[in-house]
Each structure stands twice: as structure tokens, then as C-alpha cells.
Amino acid sequence: MELLIKEIIGKYNYWLYIILMMIGLYAIIAKNNLIKKLVGMNIFQTAIILFYISIGYKKGGTLPIIEIPHGHHTISPESIDISKYINPLPHVLMLTAIVVSVATFGVALAIALKIYKEYNTLEEDEIRMRLRGK
Amino acid sequence: MYWILDLMILTLVIVCAIGAITIKDLLGTAILFGAYSFMMCLLWAIMGAVDVAFTEASVGAGVSTVFFVAAIFRTTRRTRD
Amino acid sequence: MHILINSIVIGLLFIGLIFFTGGTLGILRMPDFYTRLHPAGKLDTMGLMSFVFAFCIYNLEHLTWDSLIVSLKMLLIVFFVSLSSPTATHAIVDAGIRAGLKPWTKKNKEG
Amino acid sequence: MIDNHVFPILIVITPLVCAFFVMGLYWVDKRLCLPLTILAISISFISSIITLYSVLTSGTIQYKLGGWPPPIGIEYRIDLLNGVILVIISFISLFNLFTSFNQVSHDFPEKKGTFYSLYLLFTTGLLGVVITGDLFNLYVLLEITSLSAYAQIALGDKKRAPFASLNYIFIGVIGASFYLLGVGYIYMMTGSLNMGDVAHLIHNLHHSQAIFVAFIFCIVGVWIKMALFPLHIWLPNAYTYAPTASGRIIAPLMTKVMVYVMIRLMYSVFGIDYLFNTLHISQSIIYLSSAAVLFGGIMALSQDNLKKMFTYIIISEIGYMVGGAWLGNKTGLTGAILHIINDVFMTFALFLSAGNFAWRIKDLSIHNLEDIFQKMPWTSTGFVVVALSIIGIPPTCGFFSKWYLILGAIEAKQYLFIIALILSSLLNIILFFRVFEKSLFSSKPHVMESKETRSYNLIEEAPANMTIGLLVIGAILILIGLYSGKIVSNLILPFIPKGL
Amino acid sequence: MKKVALIVVILCGAILIHATSEFPKWGEINSPASLHVSPYYIKYSVEQTDVPNIVTSVLADYRGFDTMFETTVIFCAGLACFLLLRIFNDKEEETESIFYRHIPSGIIIEFKNHEVDIRDEDFELIDSKFVPYDLIIKTVCRILIPFIQIFALYVVAHGDFSPGGGFQGGVILGASIILLAISFNLKTAIEKISEKTLGVLSAIGVFIYAGIGCLCLILKGHFLDYGKLAKILPIDPVKARAIGMLGVEIGVAITVMAVMIIIYINIASQGKHQEGL
Amino acid sequence: MIDLFTYIGIYICFLMIFSLYRGIAGPTVLDRLIGVNAIGSKTVVFLLLIGFIYKRIDMFVDIALAYGLLNFIAVLAAARYFHKKRGLYEESKF
């Protein structure tokens, strides 16, 4: 029982991010409205970001910003306790990923605007019907 | 102890996500999506990723939602799902 | 000194909590959009203010230049929020009026 | 004198920096945009040739970005495979500029500069994806490529292109995210992002489920981006309705680069031992690629629009390459790599010819191509050469890659794949001769001058730069075919990892 | 479609959840990810780059190349939005009426003709879907915008010591202009920063980044090897790295700001730059 | 004290859930906006709380400040939507 709870506490984060990701994926595939799909896309991306951040987390760790003791200008590498600081690499990667997702979001919105201009609707099936009718 | 915070925010995030994709009004989606961004930001702050949280705060709260609303303003609020 | 500061902080925190609770409850209980704005717009602001004041005081426990700066920044938060929150509330209520939402009144309900 | 080690970085940096200049120049003098673009890609092309030469003479080149040693910083690792592909990408990109500048000024009279900027970014992205030795860097560059591709595609046909592009975005993002997720799993289990480093670390983790999942997601992500058969739905529309100038470069390069990424992941990250001894999925993947080959061919047969037909051919060709890479023997991989090289040129030429036709005929339905050989003889000649190459008739290059693929399949005893390859060749025959019949031999040998046909009779050869471009590529197709022995023995075989 | 989606989702979810059994526990200190490369960053960030914020040092130096392309992605998005949406001659567009307000008298004049372009001090262009002069929002935003901007610049400059940096600062800076566009109108924002400026800025920002990289190249270093900047700056290589990062962050901020505004303007006005949200 | 902050955090989480109820169930979009706005102000506090829990408040205060400033923009934009879409004939006086 103890073990099970430990396992759950240790892993729930990953499970929930999977659930989140699947919500996003479902929205991308199943939703009919293009903007809704876009939202699903964003959720999907953030879920992955969440996963990365979870990788980097260390229990009891502090922010990946080195605390320089008062009165010092610098700190020698030997005196830094590695396990104290959270792994910074996933953060860096995810900054990039967020930026990418924002950029994609912007472009997608622009394209959605163009679509609306052409078809006067954002529903996928209506657009398809219009295309087929032509 | 600490994980309870994390868990609760995670739950909120999931609720927000489900809400955002089920509401039958795109403006509502946009607004809830903003809330989703807040939650994500909090989650990352909890996990110590301050830079990521900062980015999400500025992007999610400041820009993304505005783009979203602007796009809806220029298109339509109507949605069937 | 320590205990005094801590008790002030804790007191402020609880006041903030009460305000927050009130705000949330108000949002849930109020009958229509305009009335909901009242608790949402200001009880929340008030709660935030008392929280931030509490944090300010707590932070100043070890008085250094850095912590002073941090406290000042927190006060800046208060300043900005007290500036932006009523404006946001106003914007929302304005939007409601323009969207054509009829305010709920007792008369409406009775008649 | 420029240090020899500058060239690897110049390949990527020159188009990137010039993209900004082009964007800036847009507001100053619009006429300078094109020359600058050409200059940028030329420098990139020359640098990539020099790099390839030094790879040939002195072996794999490593370039440490920021001066940090590999697992800490990002590195460029250029071996023969990406050296060759770099040369090809920059060449095609440069070449396309010459063949399409009038198309661009026709399509985007006011936004020419920005378009070229986007074009340069696309090229940068592709080159970067190929040259990089870092898993995450690859993702970022992939996104640059995709983003500029989305935008370029959305600029195409007014009615359909935006919708196709948006669908592409959705699916492309899923693909990229899957890849990112896979990289995340790899990072979680190994702690590194450098390909070489990961390849080392992964040795002890062969039986890990997480690595397996990482592998699956990386590969599926790449498959989505390259449009392998069940994941291809975005491709036909997106490539069909793209504007001519960008469709020409997106269609041949994007998918091929993704195939390269797959090969890189398979052989440089996960390793042969893991792929073929630990995992037992190569059989099913070969079935999948056989299905892709056949599906592409059959769908192409049912298309009326010439460009759409070509897009399905691309889908079919992807099946070739994936299958070849998964055959798990030297010959198969050789075939796959050779086919990447060939297919870049073949698809490029296909879309070039489609562009040339489209320059004169708005609707590229096959029945509109009646007697086009008379009207546009050179374009049609080029088209015939490409078609033969795709069918796989010697001495065009298509034959030789098919040769290695079938040989590899025989060695691996994958008879289904052989059958699929041969059937697809047969389908291609039907496919192209259906067009030839229309274009070469109209049913009315002497078209009468009438009101309906007058505009048709006015059709003439496409502008010289387009036509010559197509013919040059046609000649290259044959040359590559004739020199495929040299290419294989000098450029491909040295890359093939030992133990395969 | 829904069924397909459900199947796909369940399949993917099952695979992913299956793999979690092998994961190191959440927050595990000795997970492989925390043991291989990242310790190096934590240990040597301050010594090698003089930047306490490891995220910044990794972002802009150790993996600065990624970040350059990240900025390029943003640039690309701006470019794409401009290219997709911007309409220069809207002759075929429906003729919407334009409203001008005579400020002293408050009288509103409606013009059906598109060609009218009054540039008089006393007249003010009003969006066709006219929004009344909202005093409160306008005034508050007038106070807030300079504060937001200085805060944004602060965030850019202090990326080395605290969270934040070029990207965040740039976004906030862009948001301040967007706020201007929302609270006043789009024209005001465009007057403040014209489209041309934005285009050039978005290119200049990334160019600063790449240019610093190329400068290192010219100084016989590797690309983005900021340490080589010490040759031209009167400081030691470690400090030079910090300076290089700062320069890079400024470049990022400029691009991000410009692009955010470009995207907003184009989306909100559908590329016409007439009226916005 | 840190424990207290954690408990307060959990409590605020609950409050957020309730606010979110308004956000999701709210009959009109503006109700949702109110709910989300309420979450926003709680988020600022929450960020500061996390800062204290991490004992690195100097790092978190910037985020909270940025958050407070930018949340306003989003709300304003959403409100602006209604200003614009139904703005032309509602108000007679200028």
C-alpha cells in the first residue's frame, strides 16, 4: 500500500500530462470547428511542455538561478551543490517550444482568417461541403 | 505536501482544457483558454521553471488571448461543437 | 518582534483569504452578470491587496536592500492592480451594457 | 583566406542572414531582393560543395557551435550522407530561383521581397535539419521549415490553399509534437540530446520500454511529416494548391528531408543493433511501406488533376524509401539513399513541368493537356524524361534506385515489397501513358480554329528560363542514372554503417 | 471522425501510460536526465559565463544556436502573417463608410467614399463600428503603457540575474503597443510604430543575433562563441560572454516585439490596417 | 510559516476551482470573463506564495508583476469585442 501510494505520487504527474495530451489530440482530430482544433493543438503542445518540465523537476531543488552569497561576485564551481538546483535544460528547450507554439498559433490564426474570408464559416464540414459542391 | 498543490493545479488545468474545447462559443473558448494559460503558468512556477512560467505568463495572458480574441472578432463566434 | 510581525502577517493573510472567499462566493451566488461583478471586481482586489501587504511585511523581516526592492515591487503590483482592476471591471460592465444584457432587478423578478 | 572550418556554418547562416536583409530591402528597393536571394543561396551551395569535398578527403566534420564541446553545446556533424543532401538541397533551391522568378513576380507582385525572405528561411530550415547533430535543434529547424512551408502553401490557390494549409498545420504540429515527445523520452532516459552521445548511452537501454516508446513516437512523428501512407492525408491538397514557385521546392525537398531524418534517427541514434535485433517491427513497417507504394499508385490513377496525381506519386515514392531503409541490409539502405537523391530531382522536375504547364493552362486537368506536345514541345520532352525516370526505365536514375531496392528486398526476402515495387512501376506506366496519350497524340490531329479552341491554340511554350530549367533537370536525371555507380560507391557506401 | 479520434487517442494514451512504469519518479534527484549533461551547466554557468541564471546562460550561450532559430521562427511567423493577410489595394473590398469626428464640436461625419483622407488636427478618424470615446480605459492605459514598457525593458536587461530575458521582455513590450491599439485605436498604434519600422525592426532583431554570431566568426571563433568578443571589448572572455548574451537578448526582444505587433495588427484589421479590435 | 503558505495555496486552489465553475458554466461569455478574471487575481497571489515557498521571492515577484499587468490586456481585449460588435447604435451620446 505504501509502495502503491509512492508509485502514484511519483507518477501521477506523467499520467495527467498524458490525459491532457490526449484531450488535445482528440480535439485536433475530432472537433469540427477550426478554431477549436487550434485550441486542441495548443493544449497538445503545452502538454508536451509540461512533460519536459516534469522531467527537469527535482524534489527539494530550487530555481535554476545560482544564489551568489552576499558580498561575493562569483561562486566557485566546487561550492555548487548540483542536486540543489533544478535541471535547467528542459526549461531552455521548452522556452523554445513555447515560442514555436505561439508562432504556429499566430500563423494558423492568420490562415483561419483567410479561410473565413473565403467561405464565411469556420466549420470544417461546411467548408468541405462547399468544396465538394463546387 | 508539496505535490498536493501540483496535483490540484494539474486537475484545474485539465478541467480548463476540457472546458475550452467543449464550450459552444468561441469567445468562451478564448477566455477559458486564457485561464488554461494561467494554470499552466502556475504549474510551471510550482515546478521551479520560472523562465518558462514567465514566458507563459507573458504569452498566454498578454498576447495569445488577444490574438485569439482578435481573430474571433474578425471571424465568428459561432461553433457547433 | 518576530512574533509580532508574524501575527500581523497571518492576520492580513486571513483577511485576504476571507475577501477571496467572499469574492468567489459572490461570483457563484449572485443572480446576474452585473451583480456578480461587484464581488469579483473588488473583493478580489481587496483580497489581493491584503495578501500583498502581508507578503510585504513578511519579506521585510530581514531588512536588506534587496528585500526592500522586492517589497517595493510588490507595492507596485498593488498599485497596478488597483489601477487596472476597476478599469477591467468597468470595461466588462460596459461590454455587458453594449452586448444588450438587461440588468437583473428586483422589479424584473417580481413583475 | 577563409578558414576551411567556416564553411559548414556558412551553409546555414548565409541564407538566414540574407533573409533578414531581403526583408529589410523590401522597404528600400524591391529589385534587389532576387539578386540577394540568389547570392545567398549560391554561397550556401558553394560552401556545401566545399564541405562535401572536405568530408570526402578528410572524413566526418564536426563543428562546435559556440565553441562548446558536443554534449554541452550543439554540434554540426557532417558525414557523407548529409554532405550530399546539403549539396542537393542548396542546388535545388538555387535552381528553383532561376526557374521561378517570373512566376513569383506574377503571383506576388507586391510582396515579392517577403516571399523571398520566407523562401530563404525555408531553405535555411531544410539545410539546418540536415546538417545538425542535435536532436532538439533538429526540432526547431523542422519547425522553421514547416512554418515557412505552411505560409507558402497558404499563399497558393485562393479557394483551397488556406484550408489545405491549415489541415497541414494541424497534422504537421501533431507530427512535430510526437517527435518532440520522443526526444523527451530519450532525454529522460539518457540525459543527452546530442545524437552521437545518445547513440552511446542508448546501448544499455535496449530493453527499456520507454526507449521503445521514444522510438515509436520519434518515428511516427517523422512519418507524419513525411506523409507515409496512413498518415498522408494532409499532403495531396497541400502540395496541389501551393503556389507554383514554392510548391516546386516544398514538394521535392520536404518529404525527402524527412526521410533523411528518419534514416539519421534510425542509424545514427538508435543503431542497427537496436533496430533489427531488439525490435521486431521491421517486417510490419515493410508491409506498411508496400501498402504506401501501392496506395499512392492507385490513388494517383484516380486523379484527374495533374498536380494532384504528382502528389500521390510522392506518397508512393515515400513508401519506396521507407521500405528501403527498413530492409535492414546494405543494398536496401543504399537503394533508399540513392532514391532520396533521385527522388528529389524527379519530383522537382515533375513539379517544374507542372508549373510550366500551369503557366499557360490554368486548370491542369489531364483532358486539358490535349496535344500539348505540339504547343510546348520542350516542356513536354522534359516531362517525358521525368516520367520515364519515375517509371524506372533505364538509363534514367529512377531505374537504378529501384534496382538497389529490389535487390535489397531480395536479399532480405521481402517478396511483398518487391511485388509492390514492381506493381507500382506498372501503375506508373499506366499513369503516365494516360497523360502521354493526351498530350502527345490528340484525337483531332488538326485542331480547327474555332471560338473555343482559339484561346487554346494560343498556348505556347513556357518562358525560356522555365523550359531550360526543366530540360537541365531532365539531363541531370539521366546523368545521375549513368553515374549512379560512382555515386553509390563513392558517396553512399562509405556512409553505410558497419554491421549492416 | 469521432470514433477514429477516440481510437487513436486511447491507443496513444495506452502506449504512453505503459511506458511510464519505467520512468524515474517525479522529482527524482538521481534521474538520468539530471545526471548527464545538466550538472555541467549548473556547475560552470557562473564560472564560464558570469550569468547566475542558468536558463539564460544555456539558452543564449550553450545552446544559443537553438535560440537563434527560435527567434527566426518568430520572425518567420511575422513574415507569414504579413504575407498572408496584408492587403495593399482593397479596391474590390466592400465600401464601408468611414466616420470622422470633429473634435471641438463632437459632430460625426460619415463618408461613403473611400478616397477621403482628412489629415486635420481637428478631425479624428473613428472606426466604422464606432466605439464611443471611453475615457476611463484610455486614461488608465495612458498611465499603464509607459510603466509596462519600462518593465519590459527591465525584464530584458535583467535576464542574467532573474527570470526573464529577451523573449519575455519583447512580448511585454509588444503587448504594451497592443494595449495602445486596443484602448485607443489601431491608427494610433500604427502612428507610433509604422509598418515599415516594424518590418525593419523584426529583421534587425534577428540580425543582431546572427550578426553577433558572425562577429565571433570573423574574430576567428566558432559561430556564437561570445568569448571571442573579448578581442574587441575591453573585458575578459567570461564577461564577454555575458555581454554577448545581453546583446543577443536585446535582439530577441526587438524581433519578438515587432512580430507580436505585426501579427496583432494584421489579424485585428484583416490586413487592411484601417481599424482594429 | 512555509507550511502555512502551502495550506493557503491549497485553499486558493479550491477557490480557483469555484471561480472556474463560473468560467465554465457561466451562462454568458461575460460571466466566464468574470470567472477567469477572478482566477487571474488569485494567480498573482499564488505566484507570490510559490515564491515564498521556494524562498526565492525576488525571482517570482517579476512574474507576478508581469502577470498583473498583462492579465488586464486580455480582459480588455475580450471586453473590447463587445464594444465593437454591438457598439454602433447602442450609445447615442458622444
Added chain:
Amino acid sequence: MEVVHSIRPIAAILVSVSIIPILISCGKDRPNFREAWTFVAGVLKFLIIVSMVPGVMHGVLYTFNIVHLGPGLDIGFKVDGLGLTFALVASFLWIVTSLYSIGYMRGLDEHSQTRFYSFFASSLCSTIGVAFAANLITLYLFYELLSLSTYPLVVHHQDPEAKISGRKYLIYILTTSIGLVLPAMIICYHLGHTLDFRPGGILMGTGGKTILTILFFMFLFGFAKSAIMPLHSWLPAAMVAPTPVSALLHAVAVVKVGVFSIIRIFTGIYGISLLKSLHLGTAAAYISAFTILVGSLIAMSQDELKRRLAFSTISQLSYIILGISLLTPKGMIGGIIHIVMHAFGKITLFFGAGAIFVATGQKYISKMKGLGKKMPITFLAFFIGSLSVIGLPPTGGFYSKWYLVLGCIDAHKISLLIILLISSFLNALYFLPIVFKGFFSKEDDDVDVSKYKEAPLCCIIPMIITATISVLLFFYQGIFYKLISIGLKL
């Protein structure tokens, strides 16, 4: 054996391609110039090929390698006796046919003549390429090129019938070559690690019995140009092409290329001993015997002259295959020399048919009664051609048939001998009546024969030449005999 690297093989191949740009540039406007160039190229080609005869006779092997594709994979040429025989015939007949087609095309005022001549030239190039190919891959290359360059000739008329025939032609030829030959070739490479034609074959002792047998049949049916039943029906369909095409390509170049490829497979890839040990020769012999009989029988029932000739071709081609399948020296020589004899005989027949069509517009045998009186030269030539194809002296056909019979006897295949004799009889049955009708039947009432006269001179002269050669070959076939013997290393 002396191996000489020489540019002559490639020159012989390229000479006809190199005039294509000239042809196109001459275009419609200068037909005389265009046709003169065709003629010049033909003569040049023939001369180049002839120049190699003495060398080959003295055991020289002319080779030329273009590119190296991989281990055991080259594109290269080799001129041996067999190839030279075939090339001699094809190139000589090209000259003759060029002459003929000038008359034919002008006589009928056909459209797109430039295209016609261009593709004609490229077909010849491919044919010679096949003849000189040093290995299977080169052979395959030119085989495919031939298919493609004859396609425009087949659909030359551009009417629905031509298009359908064209499709049929392509489907048969390309499907079999890509579907059967290509994999077979790759398997062959997989087994033998080379594709060079070597005396004695390359497959000895490599694969199992089953795989080799399957491979053999893949090759046999894969080269569908040889029109072995059941893959024959493209040939009658392809007869919609203009007669020069039918004549040269479908009596000489295309079909003989198919047969020649099979000969190469027999001699260069498998080797006689391997075939003998696997008993594949017998199987092939019976398949071809079946084709001979059925082809002849069908030919009898055809009323359209060109179709009858086509079915006759089908059956005659199988003679060749039968001959080499016998795997005895005499049989093989008989088979291969039949390429020559049949070529001259059949081309004469086609020229005759074409001449009749040009002069009268008549395609059907039943309508040809009495034409012989108006066109005596044509019908005389036709008669000589018939004799040659039937195998009666004094024509070359007799010689090849004679060797085939001897081969059958050597191989102790009496049943095949009987089939040969029966089929000769059938040949006589379906050819002689045409001549008979032409000369001796009374013309039908509804056909006014009197207005017809001989075809133009350009049509007549080639016919006379080929008919004469058919006769001459009866007396002077020694050179071919020697070439073939050298080629087969007998």
C-alpha cells in the same frame, strides 16, 4: 580471342540518334533534306557495322564500356558474331525501309512525318543497342527504349483504334519487361553477382533448381516482344501502325529484339549445359512449337493482310526460339539464321502489303482478286517473300528450315520435326492463295481494278531489293553462318 576497345559500337548506335535534332530542325518545311539525312544516317550506320565484320570474322571482340554502375554492373557494348548478324540485318533493312517509307508516307500524305522519322531513328538506335549489348542491363535498357520509341509509331494515326492498340502494345511490353524481366534480372544479379553475357553463362551452380526454372520462364515470357503465346496479341494489334513501321519494326527490329534477347539469355546467362541439365530447352521448345502451330492456324483465318502477316510472324518467331531451344549446334544455327532469312522474307511481304495499300487502299485479302495483273512486280516480290517464309528453295528460308530440321533430328525430337513440317505446310496454305488470287482470280464486280497501277517507285525499289536478297541468300549465306558459328563458339 582478341578484345579490342573500339568506339565503333557506340558510334553505330548513336549515329541514328544524333540526326534526330537535325530532323526536328528540318521539320515540315524541308522534307527532302530531312529524308536525305535519314538516308545518310542509315548508310553511315550500315557502313560502321560492316566495318566490324572482318574483325569479328577473325575473332576480334569489339567492346566499349560507358559507365560502371557497381560491382558486376556496367553499361557497355560488345560486338560478337550474334549481335553483328542481327545488327547487319537491321541496319541494312533500315536503309531499305527509309527509302520505302519515303514513298509510303508521301504517297499517303501522312501527318507528323518528322515525329515519325525521329522515332524511327531512335528505334533503330535501340535495336542496335540490343544487338551490341554486353550485358543484361544494357540489353534491358535498350529493350525499354525500343518499346518507348516505337510507341509513338504505333499510335501514329492518333485515332481511337490506334490509341487502343498503343495501350495494348505498351501494357504487354512494359508490363512483362518491368514485371518479369526486371525482377528476374535482379534475382539473376543476386545469384550471379554479375550480368555480363559470358559464354557458358553466369548462373551455373548458383541457385536451386526451382529458382532457376522460375527465372527461366520469367525471362522467356518477360521478353514479350518475341510474341510467344499467350503474350502475342499485341503484335496483331500493333499492325495499325503505318506499314514501314510494321515492316521494319514488327517484322524485323522489335520482334527480333525479343527473340534476340531470349537467345542472349540462353547463351549468355544460362549457358547450354545448364539448360540441358535443367531440361529447360525442351520445355521452351514445346512452348514455341505450340505457338508455331496455333499462330499458323490463326493466320489462316485472317482476312486482313497485315494481320495475317502478323500471325505468320508470331509463328515464325517461334521457329527461332524452337531452334535455339533444341540446344544442338545445327538447331541453334538454324534458329539464329532464321532471323536473317525471315527478316528479308517478311519485310518483302510487308512491303508488298504496303505497296498494295498505297496503290489501292486495300487491306483485305478477299478484295485483292486480280490485282496481280495490275501490279505484277509487287505480287512477284510477294511471291518470293512467301516462298522464303514457307521455306522453299530458291530462297534463304529454305536454308534455315533445313538446319532446323537437322537440329530436330540431332536432338531426337521427332515430334518437333513433325510440327515443323506441318507448319510449313500451313504456311504455304495461307500465303500462296494470296498470290494465286492476285494473279489468277477473276476480279470481283464491285471492285474496279482497272484504275489501279503500281505503287510509287520508292515503294517498289525496296521491295525488289529485299526480294532479290531473299533469293541471293539461298546461295550466299556463308557469311552469316560463319558469324553465327563464331558467336556461338562452335
Added chain:
Amino acid sequence: MKKRVISFILTFLFMGILWITLSGKFEPLLLFLGLVSVIIVTLMSGNLLFSNPSNDYTITFFRFLGYLPWIIIQIIKANIHVLKIVFSPNMMEKIDPHIIVFTTRLKKDFSIVTMANSITLTPGTITVTANPDGKFRVHAIDRPCAEDLPGEMEERVAKVFGE
């Protein structure tokens, strides 16, 4: 022109102070960056913060500080009022939302905005619209809240901004 210069200088000073508050570091590099930033902001939005710098800002500022305690007390009082309403079980009886309209004599932008935001912050009332000519529409949650409007608040605001 003079107005602009004054407004620029004022903005510059304000921003400088703000930068020091935010940064809190006195390293030369950061101070230099601060100077640059402040100049940029001043150039970019110098005309926003003080658009009409005719008044004596210092005095207004101090008067505003004097206004603050009063308004804070008001806010707290009123907040408690709303809190009571929200927590009371029979809330629906207690509230009586309605809209009131009144005109003030305030004319300046800043004073009107201060007034409007004060109204909004003091619970029970939300400014719906505030026009430049001083006309207010206020939504009030119950009767007692709205009764004393504009009342004392107007006086005080007017005093602060010298009207």
C-alpha cells in the same frame, strides 16, 4: 513645444525612478542600460503619461496622497459591506441592483477617471460609463450604497485635482 519638453522630462524622471525600483542594482552596465531604456520609453510614450502638463504635478501628487487614506478607508468599509451581503444567507433580499445617473462638475480626464475608479473600487457601485463632460452612469448593488453618490467623493476628487 514647451509642454512636450516638460512632459518628456517628467516622464524621464518617473521612468528613471521606476527603473531603480525595479532593478535595485547599481552596476555601471545596468545603469547604462537603464538610461537607454528610460530614453527609449520616453521617446516612445512620452506623450502618453503627461499629455497636458499645465498643472503643478507635485502638488497634485501630494494632494493625491492625501486622498488615498480616505479612499482606502472607504474601500475597506464598503468591502466589508459587500462581504456581508455575500455571506448573508438571505442575499437575494438584501440586494437591489439598479442603475443611477448623475452629473458631476469634474472636467479633467484624470479627475474623472480617478472618480470613476474610486466609484468602482468602493463596493456596491460600478461605473458603467463616464463621459468627459462629467456624466456618470453607475450600477449599484443596493440602495444604501448609491445614496451618497456623488457626494463627498466628488468634493475630494475635485480638491485633489484643483477643480
